Amino acid sequence: MIHGLLQLLLFQALGEVISAFIIPFIPGPVVGLVLLLAFLGWRGRVPPSMELVGGGILQHLGLLFVPASVGVVMFWPLLKENALAVSAALLLSVVATIFVTALVLKRLAPPAAQDEHAP
Amino acid sequence: MRPELPPIHEIWVYLAGSPLFALVLTLGAYALGLAVYERTQRNPLANPVLIAVVLVAAGLVLAGMPYQRYFEGAQFVHFLLGTATVSLAIPIYKGWASVKGRLGALTLAMAAGGVTSIVVAVGVLKALGADEALVRGMWAKSVTAPIAMGIAERVQASPTLTAIFAVSTGVLGAVLGRFVLNAAGVTAWWQRGFALGVAAHGIGTSRAFSVHPVAGAYASLGMGLHGVVSAVLLPVVLMQLG
Numbered sequence: 001m002i003h004g005l006l007q008l009l010l011f012q013a014l015g016e017v018i019s020a021f022i023i024p025f026i027p028g029p030v031v032g033l034v035l036l037l038a039f040l041g042w043r044g045r046v047p048p049s050m051e052l053v054g055g056g057i058l059q060h061l062g063l064l065f066v067p068a069s070v071g072v073v074m075f076w077p078l079l080k081e082n083a084l085a086v087s088a089a090l091l092l093s094v095v096a097t098i099f100v101t102a103l104v105l106k107r108l109a110p111p112a113a114q115d116e117h118a119p
Numbered sequence: 120m121r122p123e124l125p126p127i128h129e130i131w132v133y134l135a136g137s138p139l140f141a142l143v144l145t146l147g148a149y150a151l152g153l154a155v156y157e158r159t160q161r162n163p164l165a166n167p168v169l170i171a172v173v174l175v176a177a178g179l180v181l182a183g184m185p186y187q188r189y190f191e192g193a194q195f196v197h198f199l200l201g202t203a204t205v206s207l208a209i210p211i212y213k214g215w216a217s218v219k220g221r222l223g224a225l226t227l228a229m230a231a232g233g234v235t236s237i238v239v240a241v242g243v244l245k246a247l248g249a250d251e252a253l254v255r256g257m258w259a260k261s262v263t264a265p266i267a268m269g270i271a272e273r274v275q276a277s278p279t280l281t282a283i284f285a286v287s288t289g290v291l292g293a294v295l296g297r298f299v300l301n302a303a304g305v306t307a308w309w310q311r312g313f314a315l316g317v318a319a320h321g322i323g324t325s326r327a328f329s330v331h332p333v334a335g336a337y338a339s340l341g342m343g344l345h346g347v348v349s350a351v352l353l354p355v356v357l358m359q360l361g
Binding site (some may be wrong): 009011024033043051063066068072074082090095097100101102103115 | 123141145146148149158160166168171175176179180186189190193194195196199200201202203204205206207208209210211213215221223224225227228229231232233235236239240241243244245247248249250252253257263264265266268270271272273277278279280282283284285286287288291292296298299300301302303304305306307308309310311313314315317318319321322324325327331333339341343346347350351355
């Protein structure tokens with residue numbers, strides 16, 4: 001487990017350094033993600049301890065959003081003033097995004113017979 | 120002889136000054152949110168993140184603690200977002216084998232979805248005359264929150280506002296996804312999952328996993344691809360627009 005955590009943190013640190021000094025417009029963790037992807041492709045498998053740690057973190061991804069989202073208390077007056085516009089924008093945008101993505105995918109890659117389907 | 124306990128307000132001052140209060144509040148609220156989610160048979164409306172945010176915000180108001188103080192403690196949880204972003208490489212890598220032949224279609228669908236997300240959100244906000252700060256925060260909101268916040272910092276938007284929009288988007292997508300996909304007549308699990316991952320990132324992905332494993336795997340892929348591509352392209356696009 002320690003190995004997995006160490007590897008993930010190392011890729012994160014490497015990503016941060018590259019982002020800070022070479023490609024400042026891409027966030028460090030994204031650089032780390034791409035580097036880790038390349039590493040996994042080169043290794044040909046996911047090390048079990050990394051799978052354990054990474055899987056655990058991703059399973060509770062939601063928890064990690066909480067501290068930043070609580071910032072909603074700071075923006076409450078601004079959000080309240082624009083409540084209708086914000087709700088409409090969020091709602092219409094996500095519905096349209098799901099609809100367009102799914103339809104384009106269906107049109108471009110008709111599902112094969114062996115694919116599993118929703119009832 | 121029993122040592123005399125200090126008065127309660129001294130204990131409180133001590134606790135409030137350490138990261139413990141913020142950490143316990145955050146984890147406790149999330150644990151409660153998870154319990155409610157499980158108890159309601161994973162009803163998407165009982166989203167654990169949503170519940171946790173409401174509870175923590177209420178707790179801060181009750182305790183009279185400013186957000187900045189809370190965040191000083193909660194930043195240990197917040198820090199892991201970066202590690203989580205790096206970890207996204209794992210599901211992307213594992214999904215790769217089954218994806219190869221479909222990569223072109225998936226990329227185009229993701230691009231169409233990503234553009235739709237921004238155009239509709241920013242368009243509606245502008246049409247309804249919302250504040251400019253809100254419009255900036257909307258740009259990266261369909262991207263998974265850790266990446267979205269990194270992008271927000273680079274395009275002079277508030278990371279907090281972007282995180283709020285990203286989480287709201289995730290919850291809405293998780294709740295409405297099923298109906299939208301049925302209306303679109305898309306039934307294959309991999310296509311349903313991918314659309315949910317692109318539109319509603321992490322929260323949509325955990326929803327997809329709880330419905331079907333194939334949907335979950337493709338949702339991770341959709342979330343990861345969308346995040347990486349947006350992180351590279353959005354700052355460039357916004358720079359061009361000024």
